[in-house]
Amino acid sequence: xxxxxxxxxxxxxxxxxxxxxxxxxxxxxxxxxxxxxxxxxxxxxxxxxxxxxxxxxxxxxxxxxxxxxxxxxxxxxxxxxxxxxxxxxxxxxxxxxxxxxxxxxxxxxxxxxxxxxxxxxxxxxxxxxxxxxxxxxxxxxxxxxxxxxxxxxxxxxxxxxxxxxxxxxxxxxxxxxxxxxxxxxxxxxxxxxxxxxxxxxxxxxxxxxxxxxxxxxxxxxxxxxxxxxxxxxxxxxxxxxxxxxxxxxxxxxxxxxxxxxxxxxxxxxxxxxxxxxxxxxxxxxxxxxxxxxxxxxxxxxxxxxxxxxxxxxxxxxxxxxxxxxxxxxxxxxxxxxxxxxxxxxxxxxxxxxxxxxxxxxxxxxxxxxxxxxxxxxxxxxxxxxxxxxxxxxxxxxxxxxxxxxxxxxxxxxxxxxxxxxxxxxxxxxxxxxxxxxxxxxxxxxxxxxxxxxxxxxxxxxxxxxxxxxxxxxxxxxxxxxxxxxxxxxxxxxxxxxxxxxxxxxxxxxxxxxxxxxxxxxxxxxxxxxxxxxxxxxxxxxxxxxxxxxxxxxxxxxxxxxxxxxxxxxxxxxxxxxxxxxx
Numbered sequence: 042x043x044x045x046x047x048x049x050x051x052x053x054x055x056x057x058x059x060x061x062x063x064x065x066x067x068x069x070x071x072x073x074x075x076x077x078x079x080x081x082x083x084x085x086x087x088x089x090x091x092x093x094x095x096x097x098x099x100x101x102x103x104x105x106x107x108x109x110x111x112x113x114x115x116x117x118x119x120x121x122x123x124x125x126x127x128x129x130x131x132x133x134x135x136x137x138x139x140x141x142x143x144x145x146x147x148x149x150x151x152x153x154x155x156x157x158x159x160x161x162x163x164x165x166x167x168x169x170x171x172x173x174x175x176x177x178x179x180x181x182x183x184x185x186x187x188x189x190x191x192x193x194x195x196x197x198x199x200x201x202x203x204x205x206x207x208x209x210x211x212x213x214x215x216x217x218x219x220x221x222x223x224x225x226x227x228x229x230x231x232x233x234x235x236x237x238x239x240x241x242x243x244x245x246x247x248x249x250x251x252x253x254x255x256x257x258x259x260x261x262x263x264x265x266x267x268x269x270x271x272x273x274x275x276x277x278x279x280x281x282x283x284x285x286x287x288x289x290x291x292x293x294x295x296x297x298x299x300x301x302x303x304x305x306x307x308x309x310x311x312x313x314x315x316x317x318x319x320x321x322x323x324x325x326x327x328x329x330x331x332x333x334x335x336x337x338x339x340x341x342x343x344x345x346x347x348x349x350x351x352x353x354x355x356x357x358x359x360x361x362x363x364x365x366x367x368x369x370x371x372x373x374x375x376x377x378x379x380x381x382x383x384x385x386x387x388x389x390x391x392x393x394x395x396x397x398x399x400x401x402x403x404x405x406x407x408x409x410x411x412x413x414x415x416x417x418x419x420x421x422x423x424x425x426x427x428x429x430x431x432x433x434x435x436x437x438x439x440x441x442x443x444x445x446x447x448x449x450x451x452x453x454x455x456x457x458x459x460x461x462x463x464x465x466x467x468x469x470x471x472x473x474x475x476x477x478x479x480x481x482x483x484x485x486x487x488x489x490x491x492x493x494x495x496x497x498x499x500x501x502x503x504x505x506x507x508x509x510x511x512x513x514x515x516x517x518x519x520x521x522x523x524x525x526x527x528x529x530x531x532x533x534x535x536x537x538x539x540x541x542x543x544x545x546x547x548x549x550x551x552x553x554x555x556x557x558x559x560x561x562x563x564x565x566x567x568x569x570x571x572x573x574x575x576x577x578x579x580x581x582x583x584x585x586x587x588x589x590x591x592x593x594x595x596x597x598x599x600x601x602x603x604x605x606x607x608x609x610x611x612x613x614x615x616x617x618x619x620x621x622x623x
Contacts, residue, residue: 043071043072044071044072045069045070045071045072046069046070047067047069048068048069049066049067049068050065050066050068050239051065051066051067051239051241052065052239052240052241052242053241053242054241054242054243054335054336055125057127061127061336062126062127062128062336063103063125063126063242063335063336063337064123064124064125065103065105065123065126066121066122066124067121067122068119068121068122069119069122070117070118070119070120071118071120072117073112073114073115073116073118074115075114075115076115077112077114078112078113078114080109080110080111080112081107081110081111081112082109083108083109084106085104085105085106086106086162086163086164086165087105087162087163087164088101088102088104088105088161088162089101089102089160089161089162089163089184090102090133090144090145090148090160090161091144091147091148091161092132092133092144093132093137093138093144099163100130100132100133101130102130102160103124103125103126104125104165105123105124105125106123106124107120107121107122108120108121108122108123126337128337128338129337129340132144133145134338134340134341142343145340146341146343149343150343150344152189154346157188157189157190158188158189158190159186159187159188159189160187160189161184161186161187162184162185162187163180163181163182163183163184164180164183165181166181201230201231201325201349201350201351202230202231202232202351203226203228203229203230203231203351204229205227205228205229207226207227207228207396207397207398211224211225211400211461211463211464212400212463213401213402213461213462213463214401214462214463215463217463217464220266220298220300221298221463222463222464223266223298223299223301223464224298224299224301225296225297225298225299225398226265226294226296226297226299227293227295227296228294229291229292229293229294230291230292230294231290232289232290232347233278233280233287233288233289234290235280235285235287236277236285236286236287236288238286242335242336243277243335243336244275244277244288244334244335245274245333245334245335246273246274246290246331246332246333246334247273247332247334247339248270248271248272248273248331248332249267249271249290249329249330249331249332250267250268250269250271250329250330251265251267251268251328251329251330251347252264252267252328253265253266253325253326253327254326254327255323255324255325255351256323256324256325256326257306257309257310257321257323258309260306261302261303261306262302262303262306262307262310262323263299263300263301263303264299264300264302265298265299265300265325266297266298266300267294267327270332271292271293271294271295272292272293273292274290274291274292275288275289275290275291276289277289301467301470304466304467304470307467307470308470308473310323311470311471311474312473312474313355314353314355317355318355319355320352320353321352321353321355322350322351322353323350323351323353324348324349324350324351325348325349325350325351326346326347327346327347327348328344328345328346329344329345329347330342330344330345331345366387366388366389366476367387367388367478368385368386368387368433368478368481369385369387369388369430370385370386370528371383371384371385371481371527372384372385372529373527373529373603374434376603376604376605377605377606378605378606378607379438379606380414380437380606381436381437381603381604381606382434382435383435383437384432384433384434385432385433385434385435385481386429386430386431386432386433387430387433388428388429388431389423389431390426390427390428391424391425391426391428393425396422396424396425397422397423398422398423399418399419399420399421399422399423400419400420401417401418401419401420401461401462402417402418402456402460402461403417403459403460404417404418404454404455404456404457404460405454405455405456405457406437406452406453407452407454407455408450408452413437414435414437414438415435415436416433416434416435417433417434417436418431418432418433418434419432450480451477451479451480452477452478452479452480452481453475453476453477454475454476454477454478455472455475455476456469456471456472457469457472458472460472484526485505485506485508485524485525485526486524486525486528486563488508488509488522488524488563489563505524505614506523506525506612506614507521507522507523507524507595507614507617508522508523508524508563508618509522509617509618509619509620510522510593510617510618510619510620511619511621511622512571512583512619512620512621512622513568513622513623514583514584514587514621514622514623515623516568517570517571517572517573518568518569519551519569520565520566520567520569521565521569522564522565523559523563523564523565524563525559525560525561525562525563525564529561530561530604531558531559531560532559532601532602533556533557533558533559533601533602533603534557534559534566534599534600535554535556535600535601535602536553536554536556536598536599536600536609537551537552537553537554537569537597537599537600538550538551538552538597538599539551539552539595539597539598539599539612540596540597541593541594541595542579542593542594542595542596543578543579543582543583543591543592543593543594544582545594546577546578546579546582547574547577547580548573548574548577548579548580548582548583548593549571549572549574549579549580549583550572550574551570551571551572553569553570554600555567556602583619584621586619587621587622587623589620589621590618590619590620590621591619591621592616592617592618593619594614594615594616595613595617596611596612596613596614597611597612597613598610598611598612599611599612
């Protein structure tokens, strides 16, 4: 076989003798170093490719015809060949015995990888008119191997993006080695595929699947499991700013497992997303199987090398404050001697375009690096933008702290190794990050016995536990109007050790150790004995306010019981309205 060079190769949809099929046209130049001069008539031949047994059998792929060709002495010969494929033989696209690949898989695989492929040429038993019979009889039994150069597809997939991304945490109770134990990703995958200029025929992509590795800054993050077929649709388009055709393929991926193989890389990705403020670029390298539909029918092109970049928008733009978790209604569900089980409704703003499903997660709650409880969420779905009334259950081990109205403290939320039972490594990796939020403030109800405009505004911080007070001078006692911050549970005050002041000067003190109930809503205390600070400026102000009102400050150490839980808290109140009576 003389040396040759292909100058043109093209495929298009066409028709021959009333049958639709694929037309192929090839122009090549043959080296001719011989002093010969003759004319080659039109010649028809069969194009053969190896079958399952390689050299033992050949499958007819197409019929081809050469035009009349003039051969001149020591002059390169230009040859034009046209071919026609009506349909692909079933034996060409069927898997070979004991394998999952077909003859066309091997043929296309070598071509796509840029490797030289051997096809075979044999004279056709249906000759062209004008071809001498002796040539037909001779050539129909001759099989000539012809090397066919491959086409290495670089940058086959462009503008690889994921839209409508939905992240799902692992099934917390799945076996550690099962796919459900990995984070899951759902998204609309969009890819603009470069079409080789040789392809001029309609082509549709019906389904895709892939073996995908995900990288971050050159380091492997993990594997995205897309081994299941995903339905796809495709649209022919023109690549922007380039005179080249492309195929826009879109596929909806549902809950594909993302198997994290390097926890350190994963931690870097999370840190960049949360605190970097810039998009994170992930690299994807994949071997893709594509189920295509053409005029020849439907068949699978396997192991197409593909690579692309995924731009993941940052969470919170580098500022976790935009995540804005706010704890709303609180309800005590259960108690022990040392803990409270609290149900809460949480409002959170998700500043990203990503949604997430949380089947189960447990998070430690800390104050000043001391773990005081943990919160659990089950079957929570977070969507982009505002999310309201997400149900959270917290096991809280309270410690003695200030009950000052509006007192600002913070809580730190952090995962741990058992946050997701099926993925201890994931929970431990995420524990290097934390979220700090203001300590949820209990809100007291409005007092229905006073005008609406005299109630504290709903936006004012902290509970207004003591709404009003009445001082009785003759009996040296006080009755307090209490607004319970617990809308569904009674609490009990087991002891009170308090002092009251007016303009920072003492008024008197209360020491009381008989328990009394504080039900939900508005209630009155028993008469609490007052030990007046006789002779003080504050006491004088109280006497002068007889029959009227004044505002006092209060500080108290209060014993509290809720269910089986008991604790002593420090309370501070300012601007408490007090009436003075005989």
